[in-house]
Amino acid sequence: MEHRIIGCGNAARGDDAAGLLVVRQLRAWGADALEHSGEGLSLMESWRGHDAVIVIDAVVTGLAPGAVTVWDGREAPVIRDGGRSTHAFGVAEAVELARVLGRLPARLLIYGIEGRGFDLGSAPSPEVVAAAEHLAQRLFRD
Amino acid sequence: MNGRTRTIRVETLARVEGEGALTIKLTGDRVTDVKLRIFEPPRFFEAFLKGRHYSEAADIVARICGICPIAYQMSALHAMERALGIRIDPAVRLLRRLFYCGEWIESHALHVYMLHAPDFLGYQDAIQMARDHRAVVEQGLRLKKIGNRVVRLLGGREIHPVSAAVGGFYKTPAKSALRELEEDLQWAIEASLATVKLVAGFEFPDFEQDYEFVALSHPEEYPFNEGRLVSNRGLNIDAAEYEDHFVEQHVKHSNALHSVVRGRGSYLVGPLARFNLNFDRLPALAREAAQAAGLAPPVKNPFRSIVVRAVELVFACVEALRVVREYEPPPKPYTEAAPRSGVGQAITEAPRGILYHRYALDENGLIVTARIVPPTSQNQKRIEEDLREFAAQVAAWPLEEATWKCEQAIRNYDPCISCATHFLRVNVERE
Numbered sequence: 353m354e355h356r357i358i359g360c361g362n363a364a365r366g367d368d369a370a371g372l373l374v375v376r377q378l379r380a381w382g383a384d385a386l387e388h389s390g391e392g393l394s395l396m397e398s399w400r401g402h403d404a405v406i407v408i409d410a411v412v413t414g415l416a417p418g419a420v421t422v423w424d425g426r427e428a429p430v431i432r433d434g435g436r437s438t439h440a441f442g443v444a445e446a447v448e449l450a451r452v453l454g455r456l457p458a459r460l461l462i463y464g465i466e467g468r469g470f471d472l473g474s475a476p477s478p479e480v481v482a483a484a485e486h487l488a489q490r491l492f493r494d
Numbered sequence: 495m496n497g498r499t500r501t502i503r504v505e506t507l508a509r510v511e512g513e514g515a516l517t518i519k520l521t522g523d524r525v526t527d528v529k530l531r532i533f534e535p536p537r538f539f540e541a542f543l544k545g546r547h548y549s550e551a552a553d554i555v556a557r558i559c560g561i562c563p564i565a566y567q568m569s570a571l572h573a574m575e576r577a578l579g580i581r582i583d584p585a586v587r588l589l590r591r592l593f594y595c596g597e598w599i600e601s602h603a604l605h606v607y608m609l610h611a612p613d614f615l616g617y618q619d620a621i622q623m624a625r626d627h628r629a630v631v632e633q634g635l636r637l638k639k640i641g642n643r644v645v646r647l648l649g650g651r652e653i654h655p656v657s658a659a660v661g662g663f664y665k666t667p668a669k670s671a672l673r674e675l676e677e678d679l680q681w682a683i684e685a686s687l688a689t690v691k692l693v694a695g696f697e698f699p700d701f702e703q704d705y706e707f708v709a710l711s712h713p714e715e716y717p718f719n720e721g722r723l724v725s726n727r728g729l730n731i732d733a734a735e736y737e738d739h740f741v742e743q744h745v746k747h748s749n750a751l752h753s754v755v756r757g758r759g760s761y762l763v764g765p766l767a768r769f770n771l772n773f774d775r776l777p778a779l780a781r782e783a784a785q786a787a788g789l790a791p792p793v794k795n796p797f798r799s800i801v802v803r804a805v806e807l808v809f810a811c812v813e814a815l816r817v818v819r820e821y822e823p824p825p826k827p828y829t830e831a832a833p834r835s836g837v838g839q840a841i842t843e844a845p846r847g848i849l850y851h852r853y854a855l856d857e858n859g860l861i862v863t864a865r866i867v868p869p870t871s872q873n874q875k876r877i878e879e880d881l882r883e884f885a886a887q888v889a890a891w892p893l894e895e896a897t898w899k900c901e902q903a904i905r906n907y908d909p910c911i912s913c914a915t916h917f918l919r920v921n922v923e924r925e
Contacts, residue, residue: 364538364557389560393604393638441608445621452624453631473538 356402356457357383357491360390360409360443366474367417367467370410373476373484374465374491381492392446396455404459406491409443410480411464418466418479420487425460463487518881518900523889530878530904536866543864548574548833548855552658555851555866561604564597564645565844567658568719569851569866574660576733577838577855578831585824586662587719588817589648592672593658594718594842595814596644599682601845602803602810603641605908606689607634610800613902614696630692637685637807640678644814647671662828672818679815686807687783693800694787699899701884702794705876706755707767710843716775716809717768719842724771725761726792733839736850742867752875753867760875763847764907765802766793780808796880796906803908833859844869846908870909877907 357378359371375385388395390409399405405425413421425447443462450456465483467476476484519527536558543551551570556563568590575582582590607630608620617623624631647667649655657663708729712721724730731739742751755761770791773781784790784805793802839852847869854862884903888896 362557362560391560391604393608393635394642396635397639397642441604441620445608445619448621449624449631452621453628472536473542 354404355459355491355494356399356405357385358388358395358398358405358407359385360388360395360407362389364472366469366471367465367476367480368410368470369476370465370467370480370484371408373481374408374463374488377485377488378492381488383492390442392441392443392449395443395446396450399457399460400455402457405457406461406463407443407447408463408465408487410467410470412467413464415466416479417468417477418483420483421464421466423462423464425462426456426458516881516900516904518885520885520889520896523886525882525885525889528878528882528885530874530881536868540864540866543853543861546861548578548853548859548861549660551853551861551864552660553656556655558866558868561601562597562844562846563655564593564649564658565842565849566851566866567655568594568842569840569844569849570853571658571660572719572840572842573838573851573853574855575838576840577836577853578660578834578859579836580661580829580831582662582829583824583826585666585822586828588821589663589666590658591718592644592814592817592821593648595810595817596641596648598806598810598845599641599814600638600645601641601908602807603634603637605845605905606693606800606803606807607631607637609908610803610902610905611693611696613898613905614693614698614800633685633688637682637689640675640682643678644675647675659828661830662824662826664827666823666827669821669823672821675818676815679811679818682811683779683808683815686804686811687779689807690783690787690801690804693804694789696800698795698797699884699887700795701797701887703796703880703883705766705794706758706761707770707792708755708761708763708848708872709767709771710841710848711771712775714775716772716777716813717843719840723841723848725755725767726771727755727758729755733841733850736839736841736867737852737865740850740867740872742871751871752878753872754875760879761872762796762876763869763872764799764845765806765847766796766799767847768843769793769802769805776805776809777812779812780805783808796903799906799908833857846870847872870907873907873909877904877909880906 359375361371362368363372372387375387378385517529539558552567555566555570558566612619612623650657706725706727708725710717710721711724722730739756740753741756742753745752773791787801835857837854841848841850849869850867852865856862880903888899
């Protein structure tokens, strides 16, 4: 199936760039993929009209840096571990709002790449760079 | 509460370096400490800009914030144009107003509907709210999308727009392209009027503060890119004088700096300040909507900022439609100028308040120094002071409820944490 691939993040924020690194790699190989800031509402717009969507984002779940977790967005809530998001409307909020409004794509996979450092101006850590490359290969093959 | 010490703490998990946190200490019903660390100044970008050509700055600074890249571009471009002595074409000026309208519509719709309204309607977040108020959320989404459309049309793309240039735009749109926005904007005006009505019906805590409001002021227009910087305490200066009147102080508990008016202290920037200082320059439709909503300047209750944001949505939609109808493409997309050494300062009104940029250029047009003061860092001290007062009002409440109310008090300012990183979660801890 033709997937819409969307990588989220901020390139100036260390490991937050994880999703963007995957997209850039895919594009370098000639695949179609979209860079996105991760702002939730426009993210919902960016998958509109696509039946199969893959979103890649940096996450912090407590695993080792570079670890990749996959969530099926159609299944139970994504990355909402009891904490409340107060000021940002991000990827997890986009998925949950889309679920309520019936705007989820028929297939939605979310790949989370575990990040470690998010300092402004820092480079992504080697584990995240390697994980992004590896994930890009996997998605490219599929 | 018998003198027991309780701590209200709001913090980001992902930013392991420990920035981005709120801690309020209550001893009994007394507030004993408030520490807020929500925003670090963009020192990295200031350093990164050094040695770059003036033409590169707008694209670099657009990456500071995913929500308000246009604001960063506008302040950078106007500062460069002042340093280089460029006068922009009136049509370019008009287009830039439209560009800014798009960003205000996006940013205000996001904040009013998705981040702030749930507080007043008693929901944990917009997702919970959407279950019961689907039409409201759909309206907010459509408004936001229209803002995106305006930004995309002028910026080439929604995220990190690339078309704005020193002296104008790299490419200006055809008249017909702007005309295509007309229908959407007509809908958006009606929707934003409905927004004012909706949020005016919310209940607001009884909380007023004596603020120094600081905003741009233009003789004929509600301000975006031009005007003098004024306040309700007599400030009236040109952007070039900003650093004579505003200073940043290091704060012990934080890496961040607190911006203060020299000799006076904290001040407030953003919708309340703009509205209070420029009410008579709002279009009639926005003024009438404000009056019907019971708003009259000076509005001193920060919780009512959601209504003021909605009024500014009306303004942005009306102004956007005006530009779309009046626009005639400029003879050339941008005005060029020879590089020269010089300094340029500019202030523009980002959705969250004034954004100051200063650049010094050498004779080749390379950046020697850059200085950026974003609105949230200017509001930071004022937010902390609000919390000090407000926490006392809710100190006797159950901890979770008090925490929620304090978060709401921070949200009054729509602090741009998105600039920092898009992770943000809240923890409530007891001591």
